[in-house]
Amino acid sequence: MAGQPDRRGHAGKLPFGLFGHQSLAALPARVREEVRRREIEAERLISWVQLSIVLLFSLLYAIAPRAEGADGTNFVPGILAAYFVFTLVRLLLSYRIELPQWYLFVSIAVDIGLLVGLIFSFHIQYAQPATFYLKVPTLMYVFIFIGLRALRFDPRFVIVSGLAAAAGWVGMVAYAITGDDGRMRITRNYVEYLTGNSVLLGAEFDKILVILTVTGLLAAALYRGRGLLVTGMREQGAANDLRRFFAPEVATSITSSDASLVAGQGVLRDAAILYVDVRGFTRQAASLPPQTVMQVLACYQKTAVDVIEAHGGSVDKFLGDGILATFGALSPSSTYAADATMAAIEVVARLHADAVRISSLGWPGSFQVGTAFCCGQVAVGLVGGQDRLEFTVIGDAVNRAAKLENANKAEGCSVLTDLASYELACAQGYAGAQGALRPATSVAGLDRPVDLVVLG
Structure with missing residues (x-):
């Protein structure tokens, strides 16, 4: 000082x-x-x-x-x-x-x-x-x-x-x-x-x-x-x-790059995109002291990030109380769908078990989260301007995962995916709880009905 x-x-x-x-x-x-x-x-x-x-x-x-x-x-x-x-x-x-x-x-x-x-x-x-x-x-x-x-x-x-x-x-x-x-x-x-x-x-x-x-x-x-x-x-x-702001693979690619990084650089990869979101966070946070809000966020995010990374995922960004994570995007993986499935289920289970601890920090009522994931081909790379770059993923799977996470509320569930992603996860080795199929379900923001699979 x-x-x-x-x-x-x-x-x-x-x-x-x-x-x-x-x-x-x-x-x-x-x-x-x-x-x-x-x-x-x-x-x-x-x-x-x-x-x-x-x-x-x-x-x-x-x-x-x-x-x-x-x-x-x-x-x-x-x-x-x-x-x-x-x-x-x-x-x-x-x-x-x-x-x-x-x-x-x-x-x-x-x-x-x-x-x-x-x-x-x-x-x-x-x-x-x-x-x-x-x-x-x-x-x-x-x-x-x-x-x-x-x-x-x-x-x-x-x-x-x-x-x-x-x-x-x-x-x-x-x-x-x-x-x-x-x-x-x-x-x-x-x-x-x-x-x-x-x-x-x-x-x-x-x-x-x-x-x-x-x-x-x-x-x-x-x-x-x-x-x-x-x-x-x-x-x-x-x-x-x-490395604290980016996934280790991203940080390594930035620090070890032989040439200057510019927007537009990227690769196409088959990956799973996972969204995690807290139910009613904005409404509840408005009535809480800022310090309480930040403590609750830190507790929830640490648990979620630990689970995601334990299953081979990488956090792409924090979206307020939401988390966008990727599996198989930063480095190729043969089990990205199965990994995302297990992470989505475990995040909900771990945060449910942490409900008492989160309540002790000042959170009123029960602390609930929703997760959803989708698989598909995404573009992984840099976007932004000359002096402000961001490493991110772009593709239909990203948009669909966000829409499915919102659909958790309408479907009354906490872990959701589509049938194609679920079948891919099973083919890659997922052997957990069997999902419940909800065929031809309308999802807000998507043009056509989707065969949904509820996993929790």
């Missing part, structure tokens, strides 16, 4: 806001929460990787033969032990709280600081001038700590890691040059640099340049990747929302 602080403590900005990227506050709340959740998971992953690294280092140190000439104080066990304790605390905290931003930067400082300290200790351990440590391969581990921060998909932490590593190495070079009673140890001879205790500034500059270049490339990749990640999560959220 406006005026409330961001729970993440990141000022509501994307972590790479210094690049001028959009603010996180501009995204939907569910996307912000998803970003936050993934960042927490990333910090846990980083902690586990850190723990794995320190355990691997410890194992290698324990089994590797000792290098000759290491007569001075050995700082490696102490540094590994300190890093293990810090990493273990970090891991435990990551499962208890959302690690604060300052702690993450402290973690970076500890990583780089311990590595630089370890390298620095070599000239003491081996009793060599400070320039000795400039040639050790241990510096390569700095790229592990820089790359480790990429797991969070946040360029800031990679940048801080790289800058900390570069600054640490600059300090090491400065100390090597000015240490040992201030005697300068600078050379331009590469052989002398490799075989002696001199400093080749070009070589050290190359190391710092490589650290900064790798850092910059990783940060740039993360900046682009983070934008794609946030966009992808936002579109995934939109796609998930789309």
Whole structure:
């Protein structure tokens, strides 16, 4: 809500806001929460990787033969032990709280600081001038700590890691040059640099340049990747929302379409069309509070939709208190008529059983619904204008099902279909209650009498 602080403590900005990227506050709340959740998971992953690294280092140190000439104080066990304790605390905290931003930067400082300290200790351990440590391969581990921060998909932490590593190495070079009673140890001879205790500034500059270049490339990749990640999560959220407004098959066809969707696209399918309608809803709703009306609608629609989907149907649209559903329209089915028959009967039965619960919501009297279905070939596709499209079904079966549902009142029944649809349902495997035939019945809105079948 406006005026409330961001729970993440990141000022509501994307972590790479210094690049001028959009603010996180501009995204939907569910996307912000998803970003936050993934960042927490990333910090846990980083902690586990850190723990794995320190355990691997410890194992290698324990089994590797000792290098000759290491007569001075050995700082490696102490540094590994300190890093293990810090990493273990970090891991435990990551499962208890959302690690604060300052702690993450402290973690970076500890990583780089311990590595630089370890390298620095070599000239003491081996009793060599400070320039000795400039040639050790241990510096390569700095790229592990820089790359480790990429797991969070946040360029800031990679940048801080790289800058900390570069600054640490600059300090090491400065100390090597000015240490040992201030005697300068600078050379331009590469052989002398490799075989002696001199400093080749070009070589050290190359190391710092490589650290900064790798850092910059990783940060740039993360900046682009983070934008794609946030966009992808936002579109995934939109796609998930789309599935709440459309049947899954429709939502999938929209989100996975290779071309722009336009009105007029469609296919012909043999399908069953089911209508569900509440008896006397408009009259009763006029005397009820809006909240009661919406609660009753939500209760009734949930039950009806659950039944329809359980029998393989898809809700095409909600028509006030009415529901238009299809079977076999969105994807071909060999049992669409039988499925629609069972759904029509079960919807009435389930809502009859829910009558007490619906009455407790404030509905006066008994809650009754009528259902009717018809089978036939329908056109399934998009209608509308350039900027407003609707996925729907069109055909004679749609019109006939609507007319038959209205005929429930005149016939004094609650589940109705025509003889052709009923026979098709039986041929497809329907084996429920036998319908009662009412031949040559006039139905309002249809030109000729229809052989009706009452199923409830």
